[in-house]
Amino acid sequence: MIDLLVIGAGSAGCALAARASENPALNVMLIDAGPDYETLAGTPFDLQNSHNNSYTRHDWGMSYWPTSQRQSPFPRGRVVGGSSSVNTTIALRGIPEDYDEWASLGNPEWSWEKVLPAFNRLERDLDYGSEPYHGDAGPITVRRYQHHELLPQHQAFLASAEALGYPECPDGNDPYACGAGPQPMNKTGRLRLSCAIGYLAPARLRDNLTIQGERHVRRLLINQHRCTGAEVELPDGSIEHIHARAVALCAGAIMSPVILMRSGLGAAAQLQKHGIDVVEDIPAIGQNLCDHPALSVVADVNDGAVIDQDSPLIQTILRYTCEGSDKRNDLQIEQISFASRAGEPPRFSVAGVVEYQYGRGQITLTSSDPHALPLIENRFCEDDRDAARLVQCMKDIFRFTETGPLADMITGIRFPDPSRGRDDETLNALVRKFSASGYHPCGTVKMGPAEDPEAIVDQYGCARKTDGLIVADGAIMPFVPRANTNLTCIMIGEKIGEWIRVNPARYGL
Ligand SMILES: Cc1cc2nc3c(=O)[nH]c(=O)nc-3n(C[C@H](O)[C@H](O)[C@H](O)COP(=O)(O)OP(=O)(O)OC[C@H]3O[C@@H](n4cnc5c(N)ncnc54)[C@H](O)[C@@H]3O)c2cc1C
Structure with missing residues (x-):
């Protein structure tokens, strides 16, 4: 039995x-x-290669409605290993306030103090394993790219972040840190762990x-x-x-x-x-479908040699708090290594992500057929607080594209179309139409x-x-x-x- x-x-x-x-x-x-x-x-x-996500070979083939105006593919791993076998290998924890809020909702076993031992137990952090808020003997190996391993656009992103006054963050999983630094990642070399x-x-x-x-x-x-x-x-x-x-x-x-x-x-x-x-x-x-609404600025770059679809998709991150927000680290900006496909002009993108989401979506059945895929409706940015913070995040990204070494790499902005303008009303309409999932449904x-x-x-x-x-x-x-x-x-x-x-x-x- x-x-x-x-x-x-x-x-x-x-x-x-x-x-x-x-x-x-x-x-x-x-x-x-x-x-x-x-x-x-x-x-x-495709499952070993952590440099990019596996989107089709081991996927459920779902689609979703991020906003009521658009439908897109929605990847989910269909393999032993699940989505951990197809993902980008970013190994970031939530912050103590997240889990303490779970606890305050009637789940005391999930406070930061109670979840930290499990976070420590699951990881073998090669960089900070000796810290009390890290583990050094768990099944999932975590490390960060050293500065010399970063692609030019990621080195430039960190330099521009410094020029803009964001603090340096060597360990994104330091519970009380914020700022820009290398992503903690569960990969060694190319291998997805x-x-x-x-x-x-x-x-x-x-x-x-x-x-x-x-x-x-x-x-x-x-x-x-x-x-x-x-x-x-x-x-x-x-x-x-x-x-x-x-x-x-x-x-x-x-x-x-x-x-x-x-x-x-x-x-x-x-x-x-x-x-x-x-x-x-x-x-x-x-x-109660939650996720991270996200939208990217796509830029043309002057040196095609830095755009390589076979390089790591992501290496760096900025975690920060939206101006006027009472939710710490409620925004992320991520430099994405490449945004163009082979044969297209060289481009990369910079993604803005709302990390503390107020809006909610839903999942409903489309049929009783055991193979039918559900209707997934996220309703991103229908909540004004989410839309306003994603608009602010887009404006912060524009400052990156105009500052320091990152600006020096960029020849023009491809999306959002510069001719549409960047006023709040335009950006607000944009995020309500085009924001998409960080692939983090829960x-x-x-x-x-x-x-x-x-x-x-x-x-x-x-x-x-x-x-x-x-x-x-x-x-x-x-x-x-x-x-x-x-x-x-x-x-x-x-x-x-x-x-x-x-x-x-x-x-x-
Ligand atoms: C493309 C992509 C990139 C991502 N990148 C990152 C990242 O870099 N960092 C990060 O932190 N998160 C990332 N995520 C999100 C993260 O991987 C998921 O949040 C996490 O893996 C979900 O874990 P889970 O156990 O809830 O579900 P899953 O890992 O999705 O596991 C569910 C499992 O159930 C199986 N299953 C489903 N239905 C059935 C059925 N009817 N019968 C039998 N088996 C079934 C599936 O095949 C799957 O193996 C990414 C996700 C995707 C899809």
């Missing part, structure tokens, strides 16, 4: 399965819809952990308010029921709510519309206290209305932290995996 079935081998699922299976008394099975590459030698180049590599490679040796790829979960098996397993489709189209004493749903912030809805947990009216039997009417599932199966009607799981990840069901991935975050989300998703898997390991009885095991 399987004790724990983990659905989704992404950032959180790999960490959770690896930690839970450290308890030899627990028989753990980890499954994913995507393929499982058991060895590094057998792992395809995904959770499949960091967590699963050593855990595969355990007799009590089984890992299976190409297992598409159609729905959960729920009987009298208890989750007893999952209905799974195999590559040949046959259907199998996998039974387990407990199920940890780690399919990510898009697919976890979709699987719950297909299983009869969700807004009754929506489920009935698609002919799905309602098990529990839980309207909050799929709501919040769609929110955790919180019993008195919060939108909280679907408690702070330990246990579903309120279904025994034996745990949700543990980006979906349970109350809101998006002020950082790229991979490390926070791994931290969630670390914490809940550790709770299962040391106190399985809490989870009925």
